[in-house]
Structures are given as structure tokens and as C-alpha cells.
Amino acid sequence: MVHEELRSLVGTDVRIAIEEAPRIQGKPELPSSKYFTLRYVLAAALAKGTSMVYYPAQSDDSEALFRGCRALGAQLDWVDAEETILRVQGVGYPQAADAVTLNVGNAGAVLRLLLGLGAYLPEITFITDHPQSLGKRPNRELLEALSTLGATYQAEGAEGCLPITLRRSALHGGKVRISGARSSQYISALLFLAPLLPEGLEIEIIDGLKSQPFVRSTLQVLHEASIQFEHSADLSHLSVPGKQQYQAREYILPGDYPSAAALISACISATDPASELVLNRLKPGDEIGDALLAAYQAMGAQLDIASEQVTVRGGTTLQGVRVDGDRIIDCIPVLVAAACFAQGESVFYNIETLHYKESDRIDDLCAELRRVGCDVTPQRDAIIVRGSPQGIEGGVTVDGHNDHRLLMALAIVGMRCHQGLALTGCEHISKSYPQFFAQLKELGVPVRLA
Numbered sequence: 001m002v003h004e005e006l007r008s009l010v011g012t013d014v015r016i017a018i019e020e021a022p023r024i025q026g027k028p029e030l031p032s033s034k035y036f037t038l039r040y041v042l043a044a045a046l047a048k049g050t051s052m053v054y055y056p057a058q059s060d061d062s063e064a065l066f067r068g069c070r071a072l073g074a075q076l077d078w079v080d081a082e083e084t085i086l087r088v089q090g091v092g093y094p095q096a097a098d099a100v101t102l103n104v105g106n107a108g109a110v111l112r113l114l115l116g117l118g119a120y121l122p123e124i125t126f127i128t129d130h131p132q133s134l135g136k137r138p139n140r141e142l143l144e145a146l147s148t149l150g151a152t153y154q155a156e157g158a159e160g161c162l163p164i165t166l167r168r169s170a171l172h173g174g175k176v177r178i179s180g181a182r183s184s185q186y187i188s189a190l191l192f193l194a195p196l197l198p199e200g201l202e203i204e205i206i207d208g209l210k211s212q213p214f215v216r217s218t219l220q221v222l223h224e225a226s227i228q229f230e231h232s233a234d235l236s237h238l239s240v241p242g243k244q245q246y247q248a249r250e251y252i253l254p255g256d257y258p259s260a261a262a263l264i265s266a267c268i269s270a271t272d273p274a275s276e277l278v279l280n281r282l283k284p285g286d287e288i289g290d291a292l293l294a295a296y297q298a299m300g301a302q303l304d305i306a307s308e309q310v311t312v313r314g315g316t317t318l319q320g321v322r323v324d325g326d327r328i329i330d331c332i333p334v335l336v337a338a339a340c341f342a343q344g345e346s347v348f349y350n351i352e353t354l355h356y357k358e359s360d361r362i363d364d365l366c367a368e369l370r371r372v373g374c375d376v377t378p379q380r381d382a383i384i385v386r387g388s389p390q391g392i393e394g395g396v397t398v399d400g401h402n403d404h405r406l407l408m409a410l411a412i413v414g415m416r417c418h419q420g421l422a423l424t425g426c427e428h429i430s431k432s433y434p435q436f437f438a439q440l441k442e443l444g445v446p447v448r449l450a
């Protein structure tokens with residue numbers, strides 16, 4: 001059954017009520033990978049010639065990237081009415097006759113990737129219609145790196161916040177040093193720009209590199225687009241020769257692991273042993289995917305992993321875990337949600353970068369979870385959870401803080417609240433997983449607009 005009223009949550013302050021749900025069952029269709037949709041479509045937009053992208057993710061972040069690719073001069077159109085195949089006529093090199101303005105929505109990765117490439121345009125101004133979220137996120141280190149390469153910029157405040165205007169001025173390649181401590185997206189942005197610069201780029205990363213799998217995903221996509229590069233084993237030095245051309249090709253999107261994580265956490269938190277979800281299109285050998293499934297197995301989750309299919313069963317008591325969260329940074333909120341119902345203590349550490357996401361995913365998430373009655377302690381770079389396998393009382397209203405991942409985590413907690421839970425700001429789910437609440441309902445969770 002399709003639950004239309006939950007499928008497209010438009011407006012401001014959309015409220016949803018969730019009731020206690022002992023069982024969740026079904027074979028939901030997963031969204032396509034956000035990380036690879038952004039990278040494949042961008043590589044296609046930069047190639048000279050026509051690329052086909054099969055099953056790109058349909059979300060606000062994808063729309064923001066499509067707008068950005070058009071601003072760089074690419075043409076994008078859907079081949080089919082269902083919008084599953086995207087034809088991309090690439091530009092070779094970003095080009096625009098006049099100054100352009102681009103609304104990047106709430107998409108951090110889109111903003112950072114296009115800040116790099118935008119430096120190639122004569123003038124571009126980045127704006128957001130999410131000033132409370134993306135508008136507060138820092139871009140300073142990337143802007144400083146671009147200015148050492150000859151770009152000039154104007155940004156809001158000392159941390160380089162939106163709106164940002166970039167001018168190409170005397171852009172050149174060469175050597176650049178950048179901190180990797182706050183976001184890997186800065187490094188991915190330089191990597192996408194590097195092959196287009198006549199001199200190429202030698203990137204030195206200082207202060208350690210967080211979220212490394214994302215830089216490896218960027219390198220994988222550059223390789224698929226026939227870009228040459230070299231790097232040290234620890235990714236602290238990367239070298240990309242200049243005057244290279246992205247090659248047009250076909251790209252096929254796999255399923256999205258962070259979205260799968262939300263469904264896995266929901267299923268393993270359900271108390272009825274008949275709870276079962278079958279998830280497809282989960283590519284094995286994915287660094288984030290493998291680390292994520294290992295974290296669930298360490299909690300005692302019942303998972304059958306067979307090629308691209310993962311079958312999850314609920315109804316067992318989970319165990320507290322210690323998880324290094326850096327490699328699976330976007331999945332931490334829903335892992336924390338599941339840990340709220342595990343036996344004993346869980347510690348999610350090495351997650352300091354969660355402070356710089358759509359919300360402060362350490363302090364804001366813990367504040368909302370405490371309001372519901374969960375026993376969680378926020379630290380500078382960790383979250384400590386003491387689980388309640390018997391569930392919690394709930395019966396309160398909590399807010400998603402403009403953050404899709406907080407909404408998913410709070411919805412899972414709602415399923416274990418004896419008095420249910422009301423969520424506010426649910427329209428923000430459309431950033432990555434617009435159909436999330438409709439799918440929960442289809443899988444048997446009592447979800448309704450409130």
C-alpha cells in the first residue's frame with residue numbers, strides 16, 4: 001500500500017506521530033547511494049560527451065547537485081518518465097558567460113564539491129535556503145586553500161559560512177596544504193578540481209584526515225572517469241597531474257548504506273522475533289558498508305549477508321558495543337538509537353566531526369534523546385549510551401534540528417516508546433530519504449501525520 005500523505009512532506013514544521021511498534025517486516029526498496037550519485041553525476045557533468053547515469057538517488061541533495069551541474073554548463077535530462085535514467089551532456093571544463101548564483105539547499109557535500117569547481121568559473125555566488133543548518137557550517141579551510149591557488153572569495157564570518165562569492169582571478173595549480181580534521185569534503189573538492197588545472201595539484205593533508213572512506217570513494221570515481229593520480233597509503237599526500245579530461249561513460253548506482261542503517265536499526269530494535277527486513281542492492285566490499293555491518297554484528301544483530309542482499313531479524317536483546325565511528329560517520333545517529341535498547345553500555349568514539357553536520361549530531365541528538373528518557377552522555381568526541389532493553393516511556397515531542405539523520409534516529413526510538421513519540425520538522429527527511437516515513441508505515445510501523 002502506498003501512503004501518499006507521508007511520501008512527500010512539504011512545508012515547514014511537518015509533524016509526525018509514531019506509536020510503539022513491536023514488529024517491522026518487509027522487503028523495502030532502498031534509495032540509491034547518495035555518496036556515489038553526487039560523484040558520478042559530477043564526473044559526468046565534467047566529461048566532454050554524453051554519460052548515462054542509471055538509478056541516481058532522488059532527493060533534495062541530488063536536486064541541489066543537478067542545479068550545480070547545470071550552473072557549470074552541463075545539460076541534464078531524464079530519459080524515462082519514472083526518472084531512473086539521467087542523460088548528462090558534460091562540458092569538459094566548467095563554463096559560464098556571466099556571474100551565476102546557486103542555491104545549494106542543505107547539501108554540504110554539494111556545496112564543498114562545487115566550491116572547488118566553482119573556482120574555475122569567472123564568478124559564482126553560493127546561497128542556501130537552509131540558513132539554520134548549512135548556513136552555519138564552516139568552509140574556511142577549503143576557501144583558504146582555494147585562495148592560495150589564486151581564487152578570491154567573500155564569505156560570512158570567520159569560518160567561511162554562506163553566502164559565499166568566489167572569483168576565478170588568477171587560478172593556478174601547484175602545491176596546497178589543507179587540514180583534514182574537520183571535513184573530508186574539502187579534500188574531495190580539491191581532487192575534483194585538480195585534473196582541470198594546467199599545473200595539476202599536489203595536496204598535503206595536515207592535522208590528520210577524518211572520514212577517509214569518502215576520499216577513497218572520490219578517488220574511485222576519478223579512476224572510473226579515467227583520471228590519473230597517485231597518493232600515499234595514508235592519503236596524507238595526493239598528486240593529480242593537470243590538463244586531464246574526464247571521460248564520458250555509463251554509471252550504475254548501488255543502494256545507500258546510511259539509509260539501510262536506519263532500517264537495520266529499526267528492525268533490530270523491534271522486540272517481536274517475527275521482525276524481518278530483506279534489503280537489496282547493498283554492494284559488498286564497500287568500506288563504509290563493511291564497517292557498518294560489522295558494528296551491527298558486534299551488537300549481536302542477526303544479519304544474513306549474501307552477495308548484495310542483507311536479511312535482518314529482530315527480537316533478540318542487543319549488547320552494548322565500543323565503535324570507532326569515524327568510518328561510518330553518517331550512520332552514528334541510528335546506531336546510537338539502537339544502542340538505547342541494548343543491554344549495557346555502548347561507546348561511539350572518534351566522532352568529533354559530528355558537531356559540524358546539518359545539526360550538532362552529538363549535542364542536539366543527545367538533548368532530544370534525553371528528553372525522551374534515554375540515558376545518553378555527550379562528550380567532545382564521543383557519545384556514551386546506557387541501554388534500556390525494556391523500552392522507554394516516551395509520550396513527548398522531539399525535534400529533528402533540520403537534520404534527516406536525527407529524524408531517522410528519533411523515529412527508531414519512537415518505535416520503542418510505550419507512549420509513542422511526536423517528531424517535528426519532518427520535512428527535512430527529504431534531504432536524503434524522502435520516502436522514509438512512508439516506508440516505515442508500509443513495513444508495519446504506526447506512523448501518521450500529526
Ligand SMILES: O=C(O)C1=C[C@@H](OP(=O)(O)O)[C@@H](O)[C@H](O)C1
Pocket residue numbers: 035038109182183184185188210211214329330353
Ligand atoms: O564526501 C561525502 O560525500 C560526504 C562526506 C562526509 O562528510 P565529512 O567529510 O565532512 O565527514 C559525510 O558526512 C557526508 O554525508 C558525505
Ligand SMILES: C=C(OP(=O)(O)O)C(=O)O
Pocket residue numbers: 106107108109110330357358405432
Ligand atoms: C552530513 C551529511 O551530508 P552533507 O555533509 O553532504 O550535508 C549527511 O548526509 O549525513
